Amino acid sequence: MFMKSLRSLFALLVIPLMLSMGLGLSASAMAADDQTSQQQAATNDADLWRAVKAGDSGYTVAKGIETGVLINVIGNEGKIVRNEYLTPVMGITVVGVFAAFLFFYLVNGPSKLSKGFSGKMVLRWSKADLWIHWVLATSCLALIFTGLNIMLGKHVLQPYVGEGLWAGLIYGSKTIHDWVGPIFIVSWILCVVKWMPMQTFKMYDLKWFLVVGGYINFGPFKGKHPDSGFANAGEKMWFWTLTLFGLFIAASGLMLVLPGLDLPREASMAALLIHSISAIIIIAFTIVHIWMATVLSEGGMECMVSGYCDENWAVQHHNLWYDELKDSNSIVYKD
Structure with a gap:
């Protein structure tokens, strides 16, 4: 138990x-x-x-280019290049080129007419030329100022203005930039087609560069006025710069504002970078062109206001063109 x-x-x-x-x-x-x-x-x-x-593509029911890619590597890298490199370069370009020409003007002064004004005005540009120039110039400046605000405004303006004002400024800049673009493209095409025959480089253009166009008022270059045809070597360089990079600006701009193109992200980012680089180059040359036409060349601005230039200005700055008119007895004076 x-x-x-x-x-x-x-x-x-x-x-x-x-x-x-x-x-x-x-x-x-x-x-x-x-x-x-x-x-x-x-x-x-x-x-x-x-x-x-890494940018690998996954599965999605959405239809379209790159809809299966959640993170686009090229897009991120392009954004870094634009923000960390191109934006500072644009700011340095604007300030640097403007400051350099201001310093040159203060030291050298304007290029005076050696024989003064004659009072005789010679026809240089037609009414059509003036319209093309000023439409192109106005649209170009509008694109430059709005583009600078888009690229640099968040660093230069946004910290010092209210959120509401900044929102209006950036929205207005983007809207104006998009709508002025087609005007620039049309006037750019007309400019290239109409003025290209006068912009071929000649051997005498090399001397123009060697003596800095005759704009130096001191040293061995003082009083040196090189030969020049209808357009001098500096104007030709500006024209071909505008022609080439204007093409890049126009093509890349259309790629960026036309959503119907449905481009891959890589193509869109390439267009944005090309647009920015081309804009930097055109901005630099535009500043130079404005300085040369307004304050560095006595009597130069009158050409693009009335279409006429002083006879002494024509002889000093475009002697070969003036000689051609004189030899062919085709000089047209202003009444």
Whole structure:
């Protein structure tokens, strides 16, 4: 009887122990499986995000170019290039070129007419030429100022104006930039087609560069007025710069504002960078052109206001063109 009771007591002690051990082993196995699953999930997530950051394409029901790409690597790299390199270069270009010509003007002064004004005005530009020039100039300046605000405004203006005013400025700049663009393109085409025959480089243009166009008022270059045809070498350089980079500006601008093209992100970013680089170059040459035409050349601005230039100005700055008119007896004087 005692032995029977002892066996019953042993069973009561052993069975719960075995059950506890079994449950413990099961819990450990489940915990191990759960840890393995978590590690596998973490590995899968890491692979997923590594692929996403690398720009790999995934699956989506959306239709279109690159809709399966969550992060575009080229787009991010292009944004870095634009913000960290092109934006500072644009600011340095505007300030640097303007400051350089201001310093030159203060030291050198304007290029005076050696024989003064004659009072005789010679026809140089037709009414059509004047219209093309001023439409192109106005649209170009509008694009420059709005483009500068788009690129530099957040660094130069935004910190000093209210949010409402800044929102209006940036929205207005973008709107004006988009709508003035076609006007610039049309006037640019007319300019290139109409004025290209007069812009071929000649051997005498090299001397123009060597003596800085005769604009130096001191040293060995003083009083040196190089030969020049209808357009001098500086004007020709400006024309071909505008022709080439104006083409880049126009093509890249159309790529950026026409959503119907549905371009890949790489093409859009390339267009944005080309647009910015071309704009920097055109801005630099525009500043030079304005300085040369307004304050550095006495009597030069009158040409693009009335279409006529003083006869002494024509002889001094464009002697070969004036000689051609004189030899062919085709000089037209203003009444």
